[in-house]
Amino acid sequence: MxxxxxxxxxxxxxxxxxxxxxxxxxxxxxxxxxxxxxxxxxxxxxxxxxxxxxxxxxxxxxxxxxxxxxxxxxxxxxxxxxxxxxxxxxxxxxxxLTSDFHWGCGMTHRILNNEAYKNWFASKFTAADFHNELKWYYTEKIQGQENYTDPDAMLKFADENGIIVRGHTILWDDIKYQQKWVKALSPEKLLEAANKRVDSVVKRYKGRLIGWDVMNENLHHHFFEKRLDKNASAMFYNRVYNIDPNTTLYMNEFNTTEHVNDEDAPPNKYLRKLKEIQSYPGNGGMKMGIGLESHYGAEPIDLHYVRSSLSLLSQAGLPIWLTELDVKMDPALQNPTELQVIYLEEILRESFSHAAVKAIIIWTGASIDGCDVMCMTNEKLENTPVGDLIDRLMEEWRTxxxxxxxxxxxxxxxxxxxxxxxxxxxxxxxxxxxxxxxxxxxxxxxxxxxxxxxxx
CATH class of the missing domain: 2.60.40.10 (Immunoglobulins)
Structure with missing residues (x-):
């Protein structure tokens, strides 16, 4: 031995x-x-x-x-x-000293001018997703006028505190989130603009991000496929891969584990799309990962479906990240967070029991970033019941x-x-x-x- x-x-x-x-x-x-x-x-x-x-x-x-x-x-x-x-x-x-598993949190530009929020974030998390600041509509609202001031500063803060960052997102396949000037482009001009966008953001942050969401939600939406080519996603993955070949490239999708009734993005369709991207000429050596947004409602979570979904996805042998995890509260209840906390613990424990899940990004942390669905703290950075639960599990899952x-x-x-x-x-x-x-x-x-x- x-x-x-x-x-x-x-x-x-x-x-x-x-x-x-x-x-x-x-x-x-x-x-x-x-x-x-x-x-x-x-x-x-x-x-x-x-x-x-x-x-x-x-x-x-x-x-x-x-x-x-x-x-x-x-x-x-x-x-x-x-x-x-x-x-x-x-x-x-x-x-x-460190864990192989990453606890992460959504981050916005509001963190830049709040030292207490910075300290809170850095003391808890080793990973982050930017909410909007790396998206195309944020960095180029007007065609030809790019502005990376906020993501530059946010990434600097993350680097200084040992926080790894996912690139969310290079392109988004939902027509609802395209700038007006993007929607007005001809197919030829759209391809030119999209390629310019890919080159701009990926070259700027090459080697500094743990991963890229290349084409967000391309199972539910098909803006680029309809206007360019059915292989548009695979083409853009190839372009990113050639610029930043050592970074993991993710699909990022909702309802793959959340709802059995969503016919657009169950795990089997997710894996088929992922394989299509991998099979595209030139993508053979590309490192890929599985991004699951994980937005759960105020109703009981179907853990049987979650388990079966994560079990199948795990067999791909790729890292799985829960990238935007939240659970809605039920405002009709006298204590609207009571069931929210119960359901959140259920999904956290089930997800953590799958070794292929390498990280969980909580969406969102402090109330300064807005709490449309779920928050860990109030405005004074004092824990909510959600924050208490997450702190308890963080402690439980470290040596x-x-x-x-x-x-x-x-x-x-x-x-x-x-x-x-x-x-x-x-x-x-x-x-x-x-x-x-x-x-x-x-x-x-x-x-x-x-x-x-x-x-x-």
Whole structure:
């Protein structure tokens, strides 16, 4: 058995270390979709059973099982001296530095002139989507007059605080969100203007964004396909890929997990469209991702459909981001946020139990950005019930600080969430301490064994 051996010195940093499959499962989903369509409540579907009832306790237990399997690693540590003698009673302090999972939040230009809001945002989130500031209608309201002042400043703030940003969005296939001057263009002029837009925004931020939404909502809408070509989406993905080849390019769509009755964007159609884009000449090596807007209503969430959808999408082997997650409140209730919080926790727990989901962007955070649907804070940046829930889950889904004492063989075991860690080891004889940093996941430490060797 191969064991990772780390020689402990004063604080060192070590770097340790497609669609085809999913397509084969579309027939199963087609059957599920056809059976469930039109029903208010759908029976459960998982890897083994298409329809099966579960209690809430069983449902939560299954989620915890999947979280432990997909997001945590059981590590076995052994601490020895250089002569291979076990360090009995060695004290170890384990601190999680970063997580492999990103909590994110929507951001607007209003953050630029509010220091309290900046501090709040930077203290909680490692990822962001700009609401409107990178969209074409925002940066070029008048043809030929581009203005990137706001997104430049917002990205600067994000960079300074270690926040990764998605490029939302280069183009939008909904005619409702096209500038008047764009709608008036002939097909030839539209193609010219759209190419100019792609070149302008992608070259400006090349290499600085974690991903691009290239053609937003191109399952529900077809503005560019109708005016240019049925392959318009694939053509623009190709153009972005050639400019910024190392950045992940996303489809971004609504109702893929939210509503079983939406015939435009169920997971099987999502994957077919994604494969069409990948199959377009020149797109073979393109890195792609799955963006799910995740706007849920004030009614009970069909978690059975969510689970089946995320299970199918996960089989594509691509990163999944929930990019605009919110849940509506019911104003007719005496406490309109009560069910909102319950439904939000349900969707957060179910989504987190799928390891392919790499990040969740909450839409929106502080009330300064407007709370049309959901907010984490009030105007004083004090938590709403939604904010309390998200803080609680953030805490639950991080390892935190762990203190352990090695047994007589210098050994101990611990289960941690995947991410980067700093481990400090204290020699029980000399009280000298040394530390090491390393990454924990199934790739970096495939056998889950770590040998810490104290030198000196």
């Amino acid at each position: 191969k064991i990772l051996t780390i020689f402990l010195l004063p604080c060192i940093l070590l770097n340790l270390g497609d669609i085809t499959h999913a397509q084969e499962n579309e027939d199963s989903f087609d059957h599920y979709y056809a059976t469930a369509k039109g029903k208010n409540t759908v029976k459960d579907w998982d890897e083994n059973n298409l329809f099966s009832p579960f209690t809430k306790q069983e449902w939560r237990s299954y989620q915890e099982k999947k979280i432990n399997e997909g997001r945590k690693t059981e590590l076995s540590f052994k601490v020895t001296y250089a002569n291979k003698t076990a360090v009995k009673g060695a004290r170890l302090y384990i601190k999680q 935190g600080n762990i203190e352990v004492v090695a047994d007589s063989n210098g050994c101990f075991e611990v289960s941690v969430f995947n991410g980067r860690y700093e481990v400090t080891v204290v020699d029980p004889v000399t009280n000298a301490s040394t530390c090491v940093s390393f990454k924990v996941d199934k790739v970096s430490i495939p056998d889950k064994n770590i040998h810490l060797q104290i030198l000196g």
